[in-house]
Amino acid sequence: xxxEKEEKQEQQPITNPASVDQQVEEDNIEETxxxxxxxxxxxxxxxxxxxxVIILFFIILGVFAPLFTSYSYEEQDLVNRLQPxxxxxxxxxxxxxxxxxxxxxxxxxVSLQVxxxxxxxxxxxxxxxxxxxxxxxxxxxxxxxxxxxxxxAFPSILLAIAIVAIxxxxxxxxxxxIAIINIPIFGRLVRSKVISLRxxxxxxxxxxxxxxxxRIILHHILPNSAAPIIVQATLGFGTAILDAAALGFxxxxxxxxxxxxxxxxxxxxxxxxxAPWTLIVPGISIMLVxxxxxxxxxxxxxxxxxxxxx
Amino acid sequence: MLPKMPKPLLEINGLKKYFDVKGxxxxxxxxxxxxxxxxxxxxxxxxxxxxxxxxxxxxxxTGKSILRLIEPSDGEVKFEDQDITHLDPEEMRKLRRxxxxxxxxxYASLNPRHTVEKIVGEPLLVHGxxxxxxxxxxxKELLEVVGLSGYHASRYPHQFSGGQRQRIGIxxxxxNNPKLxxxxxxxxxxxxxxxxxxxxxxxxxxxxxxxxxxxxxHDLSVVKHISDRVxxxxxxxxxxxxxxxxxxxxxKHPYTQALLSAVPTPDPDEVRERVILEGxxxxxxxxxxxxxxxxxxxxxxxxxxxVRPQFExxxxxxxxxxxxxx
Numbered sequence: 001x002x003x004e005k006e007e008k009q010e011q012q013p014i015t016n017p018a019s020v021d022q023q024v025e026e027d028n029i030e031e032t033x034x035x036x037x038x039x040x041x042x043x044x045x046x047x048x049x050x051x052x053v054i055i056l057f058f059i060i061l062g063v064f065a066p067l068f069t070s071y072s073y074e075e076q077d078l079v080n081r082l083q084p085x086x087x088x089x090x091x092x093x094x095x096x097x098x099x100x101x102x103x104x105x106x107x108x109x110v111s112l113q114v115x116x117x118x119x120x121x122x123x124x125x126x127x128x129x130x131x132x133x134x135x136x137x138x139x140x141x142x143x144x145x146x147x148x149x150x151x152x153a154f155p156s157i158l159l160a161i162a163i164v165a166i167x168x169x170x171x172x173x174x175x176x177x178i179a180i181i182n183i184p185i186f187g188r189l190v191r192s193k194v195i196s197l198r199x200x201x202x203x204x205x206x207x208x209x210x211x212x213x214x215r216i217i218l219h220h221i222l223p224n225s226a227a228p229i230i231v232q233a234t235l236g237f238g239t240a241i242l243d244a245a246a247l248g249f250x251x252x253x254x255x256x257x258x259x260x261x262x263x264x265x266x267x268x269x270x271x272x273x274x275a276p277w278t279l280i281v282p283g284i285s286i287m288l289v290x291x292x293x294x295x296x297x298x299x300x301x302x303x304x305x306x307x308x309x310x
Numbered sequence: 311m312l313p314k315m316p317k318p319l320l321e322i323n324g325l326k327k328y329f330d331v332k333g334x335x336x337x338x339x340x341x342x343x344x345x346x347x348x349x350x351x352x353x354x355x356x357x358x359x360x361x362x363x364x365x366x367x368x369x370x371x372t373g374k375s376i377l378r379l380i381e382p383s384d385g386e387v388k389f390e391d392q393d394i395t396h397l398d399p400e401e402m403r404k405l406r407r408x409x410x411x412x413x414x415x416x417y418a419s420l421n422p423r424h425t426v427e428k429i430v431g432e433p434l435l436v437h438g439x440x441x442x443x444x445x446x447x448x449x450k451e452l453l454e455v456v457g458l459s460g461y462h463a464s465r466y467p468h469q470f471s472g473g474q475r476q477r478i479g480i481x482x483x484x485x486n487n488p489k490l491x492x493x494x495x496x497x498x499x500x501x502x503x504x505x506x507x508x509x510x511x512x513x514x515x516x517x518x519x520x521x522x523x524x525x526x527x528h529d530l531s532v533v534k535h536i537s538d539r540v541x542x543x544x545x546x547x548x549x550x551x552x553x554x555x556x557x558x559x560x561x562k563h564p565y566t567q568a569l570l571s572a573v574p575t576p577d578p579d580e581v582r583e584r585v586i587l588e589g590x591x592x593x594x595x596x597x598x599x600x601x602x603x604x605x606x607x608x609x610x611x612x613x614x615x616x617v618r619p620q621f622e623x624x625x626x627x628x629x630x631x632x633x634x635x636x
Contacts, residue, residue, distance in 0.1 A: 033466065034423055201418040204379050209433035209482070210406035219432075223423045 041303035048299025054292030058285075062108030071099035073106040074257040082275040092277040094268055100281050103259035107282070110260050111241045111289060114175055118240040119233050121179030126186025127229060131217055133187070134194025145191070148184035156181040157246055164252045171244075171260065174253035178243045182236055189232055193225040200224075227304035231297055238293035245286050261286050316354035318388075319490055319522050320376070325349045325385035327368070327375050331595055343595045345371040346382075347546035350621065353490070358516065358523040360537030360554070362530055362569070364591065368546040369526045370414075373492045376524070377409055378402060389490070407437045410483035414495040416475035420467040426453070426478055427463035433485040452481040455518075457511060473504035477511070484515065493525045497532060509536055530573045534558055542566045545602040546594055548621060552628040562630040564607050601633065609634060 042048050061068060071089075077097030085092045091100035133144040151159065163177035197203060198221070206216045247253035248262025256263065261282040268278035325346055333340040346368040353359045363369050375382040378394065387395050389409060394402065413419035420429055430452055431445040439445050450460035456477040467475055476496060483491055493512070497505040513536060515521060527533050533540055534554060541551040542565065550563040561567045568585040575582070587606045592598050598605050604614035613633050621631040 033425075034468075201413050201415055202421045204374075205411070205413060205419050205479075205482070206421075206432075208377060208379055208406060208411045209436060209485075210403045211432070211436050212403065215436065219424075220421055224421070 038300075038303045042299055045299040045302060047295045048303075051292045051295025051297075051299065054288055055296065058108045058289055058292070059112060061105050062112055065102070065105035065109065068105055069099065069102040071102035073098065073103045073259040082271060082278070084275070085277055091281045092275065094264070094278050095271060095275075098257075100264075100278065103264060104261070104281060104285050107259040107261045107264065107285070108289075110171070110254060110258060111244065111286075114171070114178070114244040115237040115241045115289075115293075118175050118178040118182065118244070119236045121176070122182030122186050122236065122240075123229065123233050125179075126183045127190045129183070130187040130190025131194055131221065134191040135198060135213070135217060135221065137195075141191070144187070148187050151181065151184040152188075157243060160243060160247060161250065161252060164247060169252045169255065171254040171258060174244055174247040177247070178240050181243070182240065185236070186229065186232060189228055190225060193228055194221055197221050197224055231301045231304060234293055234297035234300055238290040238297070241293075242286065242290055316356065318352045319355040319390060320353040320524070321386075321388040322352070322372075322376065323350050323386040323388070325372065325375060325387065326383045327371050327380060328383045341595050343593075344546050344597060345594060346375060347594075347597070348385075349543070349546070349548045350385075351541055351548060351551055353522060353524060355489075356516075356520060356522055357538045358525055358536055360525045360527065360533035360540040361543060362527055362533050362540060363543035364528060366591065366594070367543045368594070369528070369543055370494050372543070373411070373494045373524060373526050377406070377411055377492060379411070404437075407433070407486040408488050409490045409492070410486075410488040411492045411494060412476070412479050412483050412496045415499050416472050416479055417467075417499070419479055420475060422467055425464055425466055426458075426470075429467070429478060430463075430481045430485055433482060437486050448485070449481075452484055453478075455484065455515070456481045471504075472500050473508060476500060476504075476508055480508075480511070480515070484519065487519065488521070490522045490524070493523055493527075495527050496525075498527060498529060505532065512536065530569065542569065545591060545597055547602055547631065548629075549603065549632070550628075550630050551621075552625075556625075556628055562624065562628065562635060563603075563632050564609050564634075565603050568608075601631070 075098065077093070080089070080093050080097045081095055083089050083093040083097075089099050089101065091104065093099055094103070129144050129148075133141040154162075159181050160174070160177040163180055164173050167173035167176065203216060203220055206220050211219075244253055244260070245262030245265070248260040248264075249266040251263070251266065254260030254263050256267070264282040265279055265286075268275070268282075271278055326344070326348055327346040328342040328344050330339045331341040331343060332338065349368075349372055351359070361369050361372065371380060374380040376387050378387075382395060385395070386393050389405070394405060397405065424432075427446065427449050430449045434445050434448055439448070446463070449463055453460055453462055458474065458477055458481070462470075462474075467478065470478065476499075479496075496512070497508050500508060509532065512523070516523060523536075525533065525536055537554050539552060540554050540557045542549050542557070542563065544565050550557065550561065550566045557566065558570065561570050564585070568587050571582060571585045585608060587608075589606050592602070592605055598615075599618075600616045601607070601610075601614040601619050604610045607614065611633060617633070619631045619633045619636065621629055622636065624630050624635040
């Protein structure tokens with residue numbers, strides 16, 4: 001940094017007469033990129049930080065699950081069925097004597113993976129379709145937009161159920177179904193952003209410089225439509241996990257003995273009177289993860305929205 | 311100031327741009343807006359041709375149609391004796407290194423997520439300067455040419471003032487040593503004090519790099535300051551085109567006369583004959599028959615309602631489209 005500043009001071013004064021005014025007053029301006037600004041903004045948001053902490057907690061819990069618990073998530077212990085929380089079983093045991101804490105910890109892996117892959121899939125395909133529709137317009141736009149309309153006409157969970165019914169019940173197929181129902185959400189978002197960007201003068205300028213469409217899309221349109229995509233992806237993470245839990249609850253997602261939180265809820269709903277912890281613990285876990293992602297998403301939305309800046 | 315043997319760099323013949331108006335349930339075409347309606351003119355090498363007219367008269371559309379940033383509906387655009395309206399996209403793309411544009415709004419015409427280095431260097435990259443070292447050097451050079459400094463290269467557009475941003479836009483347009491620059495109201499978004507600096511810069515650059523400008527503006531004093539010849543547009547048509555001095559001293563077309571009489575003068579006691587136009591500019595989707603100006607023209611005759619006047623040379627180098635002079 002120091003050498004850079006020294007260089008600046010050595011700059012010769014500009015001799016061009018038309019530029020006398022341009023002896024820049026604020027010569028020690030920090031060279032901040034828009035992304036760095038966003039990060040700074042985000043760090044000021046306490047709710048977003050809380051969201052990060054929650055998500056980080058579950059990530060660590062999932063990744064290092066074997067370090068947190070010596071119990072296995074699938075080993076049954078029929079003698080110790082439906083034990084209440086104790087020092088031995090922190091969150092108690094379920095109807096076949098499995099340690100609930102172990103299942104929650106390993107289940108965090110499942111949920112976060114589902115969220116990640118479903119959102120990534122939806123994001124990639126949705127963005128691609130949205131850009132094509134928005135940039136090229138005309139009949140391509142009509143076709144893609146009508147497909148989005150059709151997908152959005154179904155209640156999303158119903159559509160997911162139908163897709164899983166066709167593909168067969170498994171965690172992987174549930175993931176595919178969740179990705180598909182999220183494609184039009186990303187697609188529409190990107191399409192509308194691209195359409196508004198296409199009218200911007202700097203896009204016309206790029207064309208006037210002699211850039212090809214591919215370069216205009218990759219270097220000019222995509223970086224400028226990233227903000228809403230990032231926000232939607234973060235919020236989508238939460239809904240994807242929720243949808244996966246719903247499918248799991250219906251028996252259409254993860255199959256036993258996979259420690260999927262939704263399936264755990266379904267498996268223990270007969271014992272709600274007898275052993276409420278079997279439901280409360282996975283329920284709260286789902287809620288916390290979704291809450292975490294929503295807090296981050298809201299924080300990002302504020303940080304990325306130029307109008308929110310003071 | 312003109313070269314001794316000026317030859318035409320740009321020839322526009324019968325340029326038209328009609329925008330479809332869609333309506334109804336099925337989005338059928340229900341009409342068209344004649345944004346540019348049969349405009350012809352020639353720009354000589356090294357000259358500055360000013361184009362003036364009020365908002366919505368088709369000045370900008372003309373400028374953008376010349377570069378095919380908006381596809382013209384009809385007509386011919388000849389750049390160095392080559393008709394460019396039917397070039398395929400790749401040929402057109404390569405030609406863009408010779409024909410550039412400076413936009414009106416310096417806040418909207420620079421990508422907010424790119425550094426100045428990328429903004430100014432990108433046209434170099436897409437036209438074959440692949441070495442980033444060379445580009446860096448050239449960007450620094452360009453920034454200094456337009457009155458900024460090399461160290462500005464690493465900053466983002468939001469860290470500059472309007473005038474500085476317009477300088478960046480000019481540097482970008484200059485990157486590939488173009489022959490022609492279309493200036494689409496380059497100073498109308500700037501403060502008056504900054505306007506003159508940018509205008510002076512543009513004049514210096516013209517001399518230094520032998521540029522040719524088509525200078526589009528709505529400010530008559532700005533155009534008078536910078537142009538060699540001036541064209542006046544009304545409702546998508548060119549109504550008068552001549553040397554700057556002739557136009558400002560001896561305007562022929564009643565519209566030009568009205569326009570010039572509205573220019574404020576520094577002397578408050580000067581008594582002038584003001585030509586006050588009545589009514590509004592008619593809609594370009596439904597322009598008047600005959601001469602488009604006859605609805606507001608103080609000297610309109612019967613023929614003006616029926617016959618569209620030809621754009622003709624009534625005096626040496628003085629083109630007018632008006633029945634008064636035929």
